[in-house]
Amino acid sequence: xxxxxxxxxxxxAAVAVPVANAQVVRGDQxxxxxxxxxxxxxxxxxISIVVRADFVLFSLRYETGxxxxxxxxxxxxxxxxxxxxxxxxxxxxxxxxxxxPGNSAALExxxxxxxxxxxxxxxxxxxxxxxxxxxxxxxxxxxxxxxKFVADTPVNGRVEGVxxxxxxxxxxxxxxxxxxxxxxxxxxxxxxxxxFGGPNSPVKVNLTGMEQRAQxxxxxxxxxxxxxxxxxxxSSGS
Numbered sequence: 001x002x003x004x005x006x007x008x009x010x011x012x013a014a015v016a017v018p019v020a021n022a023q024v025v026r027g028d029q030x031x032x033x034x035x036x037x038x039x040x041x042x043x044x045x046x047i048s049i050v051v052r053a054d055f056v057l058f059s060l061r062y063e064t065g066x067x068x069x070x071x072x073x074x075x076x077x078x079x080x081x082x083x084x085x086x087x088x089x090x091x092x093x094x095x096x097x098x099x100x101p102g103n104s105a106a107l108e109x110x111x112x113x114x115x116x117x118x119x120x121x122x123x124x125x126x127x128x129x130x131x132x133x134x135x136x137x138x139x140x141x142x143x144x145x146x147x148k149f150v151a152d153t154p155v156n157g158r159v160e161g162v163x164x165x166x167x168x169x170x171x172x173x174x175x176x177x178x179x180x181x182x183x184x185x186x187x188x189x190x191x192x193x194x195x196f197g198g199p200n201s202p203v204k205v206n207l208t209g210m211e212q213r214a215q216x217x218x219x220x221x222x223x224x225x226x227x228x229x230x231x232x233x234x235s236s237g238s
Contacts, residue, residue, distance in 0.1 A: 048227035057101035059164030072123035075157035139221035
């Protein structure tokens with residue numbers, strides 16, 4: 001199975017997930033669409049934490065309308081090389097992947113022939129810019145920095161680059177936040193037991209859903225609320 005097939009399968013899987021989540025978990029990172037607005041009421045557990053995003057994902061499409069399909073591919077191959085080389089010189093501030101935010105793959109797995117989309121008289125390649133969030137930096141500043149990176153990247157032939165409208169906030173190593181959440185939930189359980197029970201009337205606290213992955217939702221331009229979608233119930237008994 002080649003890269004294009006894998007990316008198509010990932011995109012189809014993402015469509016199958018309820019849109020209310022607007023979240024993608026991938027290995028050591030978790031991302032949520034920053035400009036996603038859900039009109040559905042979502043029940044959030046009592047215990048959650050708010051963290052600052054580690055990075056922002058921007059979609060970037062390079063497209064060309066040169067008449068020859070072979071030349072279009074050559075133009076996109078050249079811009080593909082140029083943008084990745086420029087990103088490599090940013091010391092990790094900008095990382096380039098192929099695909100779309102949340103459904104992207106490392107450049108090492110990609111060959112230009114696999115990622116070029118030919119549509120009639122136009123061809124394109126979809127990239128993802130993973131832009132690190134610097135201390136005290138606003139979202140607008142990150143957006144401007146990303147736009148400057150794209151504007152300063154020289155293009156060739158009839159190639160044009162366009163940044164997409166949707167961005168994703170991302171958190172690296174979500175497991176470190178899971179430990180914080182579990183500690184806070186355990187403290188809440190003890191509070192419940194001490195508040196509603198005692199030596200003569202013990203209270204049993206039941207938790208379900210703790211095995212689930214942490215979930216996120218954007219609560220600010222660069223802030224994510226992280227929670228485990230658990231539920232709690234109290235009953236009499238030790």
